[in-house]
Amino acid sequence: MVGRTTERKARVTSSPSDQEAAILAAAAAEFAAVGARRANIDEVAKAAGVSRSTLYRRFPNKEVLLLAVANEAYENGLRRLVAAVDGLGPADAVVEAFATGAELVHTDPLLRRMVLEDVELRNLTASTMSGLFIEMVTERVAETLRHAGATMPHDDLLQAVELHVRLVISFLEVPSPEPGRQTVEFARHLAATYLAPMIY
Numbered sequence: 001m002v003g004r005t006t007e008r009k010a011r012v013t014s015s016p017s018d019q020e021a022a023i024l025a026a027a028a029a030e031f032a033a034v035g036a037r038r039a040n041i042d043e044v045a046k047a048a049g050v051s052r053s054t055l056y057r058r059f060p061n062k063e064v065l066l067l068a069v070a071n072e073a074y075e076n077g078l079r080r081l082v083a084a085v086d087g088l089g090p091a092d093a094v095v096e097a098f099a100t101g102a103e104l105v106h107t108d109p110l111l112r113r114m115v116l117e118d119v120e121l122r123n124l125t126a127s128t129m130s131g132l133f134i135e136m137v138t139e140r141v142a143e144t145l146r147h148a149g150a151t152m153p154h155d156d157l158l159q160a161v162e163l164h165v166r167l168v169i170s171f172l173e174v175p176s177p178e179p180g181r182q183t184v185e186f187a188r189h190l191a192a193t194y195l196a197p198m199i200y
Contacts, residue, residue: 020058022048027059027069032109035118036066073111074133077104082144090150091196097141098168098191103184105172115172134169138162145199152200160198167195 026047030039041062045055059065084100085093105111142154142161150157175182 016058019048019050019054023050023055023058023065024069024072027065028073028110031066031069032113035113036062039066041065069110070114073108073114074137077101077108077111078137078140080104082140085144085148088148090145090148090199093145093148094164094196094199095188095191097144098164098195099184099188101168102187106182106184116175134162134165137165141165150199157199163198164195 023044026044027039029047030044034040039062041055042052044065045052048055055065059068081097081100085096088096105115138158138161141164142150142157145157145161152160171187180186
């Protein structure tokens with residue numbers, strides 16, 4: 001698990017965008033380490049090297065900060081998925097994207113906390129971002145599959161990908177009680193057997 005930063009860092013005097021990046025990085029580490037309820041905004045400001053007032057000017061409360069962190073985590077995850085399927089055909093891209101997503105959730109401390117471990121964190125991000133997240137991921141994945149060579153009609157591709165995304169969310173939110181079905185290998189098997197044939 002990611003350790004919680006307690007040492008004061010040098011005050012950040014760079015641009016507002018650099019300060020915001022430092023705040024988001026510090027907040028991601030804090031949320032990953034202790035979860036939503038125990039996360040301490042003062043600790044985040046200290047780790048980011050900014051004053052409490054600077055942090056609150058950009059993120060007026062913990063919920064706004066958490067949603068910004070979650071959005072960045074999801075964006076980073078999408079970039080990883082796109083990179084993982086580069087050069088693959090559509091069917092292989094579906095399998096690799098599904099497996100890479102499963103691996104990210106199990107190995108990235110923040111994503112694991114948001115998706116699997118912290119109910120409060122998951123509920124907050126899900127209630128606020130679920131519709132937007134599904135739409136965003138569906139469009140990005142469909143575009144990626146089109147570049148990979150998918151030839152199916154646009155609306156059919158969007159519907160198939162949205163179904164994939166909703167299935168992934170369901171599997172992550174309610175994981176199988178069988179350890180053998182919680183592995184990246186099993187995710188790859190599911191995608192190859194049931195999801196890839198939907199894309200052409």
